[in-house]
Amino acid sequence: xxxxxxxxxxxxxxxxxxxxxxxxxxxxxxxxxxxxxxxxxxxxxxxxxxxxxxxxxxxxxxxxxxxxxxxxxxxxxxxxxxxxxxxxxxxxxxxxxxxxxxxxxxxxxxxx
Amino acid sequence: xxxxxxxxxxxxxxxxxxxxxxxxxxxxxxxxxxxxxxxxxxxxxxxxxxxxxxxxxxxxxxxxxxxxxxxxxxxxxxxxxxxxxxxxxxxxxxxxxxxxxxxxxxxxxxxxx
Numbered sequence: 001x002x003x004x005x006x007x008x009x010x011x012x013x014x015x016x017x018x019x020x021x022x023x024x025x026x027x028x029x030x031x032x033x034x035x036x037x038x039x040x041x042x043x044x045x046x047x048x049x050x051x052x053x054x055x056x057x058x059x060x061x062x063x064x065x066x067x068x069x070x071x072x073x074x075x076x077x078x079x080x081x082x083x084x085x086x087x088x089x090x091x092x093x094x095x096x097x098x099x100x101x102x103x104x105x106x107x108x109x110x111x112x
Numbered sequence: 113x114x115x116x117x118x119x120x121x122x123x124x125x126x127x128x129x130x131x132x133x134x135x136x137x138x139x140x141x142x143x144x145x146x147x148x149x150x151x152x153x154x155x156x157x158x159x160x161x162x163x164x165x166x167x168x169x170x171x172x173x174x175x176x177x178x179x180x181x182x183x184x185x186x187x188x189x190x191x192x193x194x195x196x197x198x199x200x201x202x203x204x205x206x207x208x209x210x211x212x213x214x215x216x217x218x219x220x221x222x223x224x225x
Contacts, residue, residue, distance in 0.1 A: 042216035
């Protein structure tokens with residue numbers, strides 16, 4: 001059983017379309033991070049959300065932390081082929097010690 | 113460039129070989145981690161070091177042996193591996209164990225033949 005479930009697992013869209021990736025848990029997190037990983041490379045940190053209800057924007061990417069701090073979403077506007085990669089959410093649940101958990105991942109392919 | 117450097121980037125080894133993976137971080141962090149990433153599987157935490165002391169070992173086989181000589185360096189010593197150990201091995205660091213953000217190296221792609 002995964003502490004952080006992401007959906008969808010795979011996503012293939014045309015350039016210019018919008019998409020949303022979800023990261024859900026039954027546990028409360030002190031913060032959540034979003035990473036993007038390209039094939040054969042390590043994950044690269046995109047953003048950290050800390051406050052319940054927080055919204056952060058990074059160019060065409062919008063990240064939201066749920067009010068209860070149990071879930072998060074990543075919305076990409078007008079996707080580009082350069083957005084292709086594996087998107088991972090991760091964080092520390094506040095009641096289960098100091099273990100850093102990763103989500104199951106969403107593999108995004110943006111077709112030119 | 114994330115400040116975490118892993119070498120080598122690629123490694124092919126036989127099942128009877130002994131090799132080591134190296135990780136170096138220049139971020140002044142106190143916690144370092146080894147993760148294993150296999151195809152179509154979530155990242156698996158292998159080892160956690162905090163202030164050079166191993167604080168977590170997630171049921172990893174003894175053919176994987178970590179070493180943390182100082183807070184900037186982390187090694188993963190490999191011996192008598194199996195083909196199913198082929199994977200991307202990732203090193204990460206964070207300010208402290210329980211810190212809000214982890215920064216990753218580029219990984220070592222390991223193939224066991």
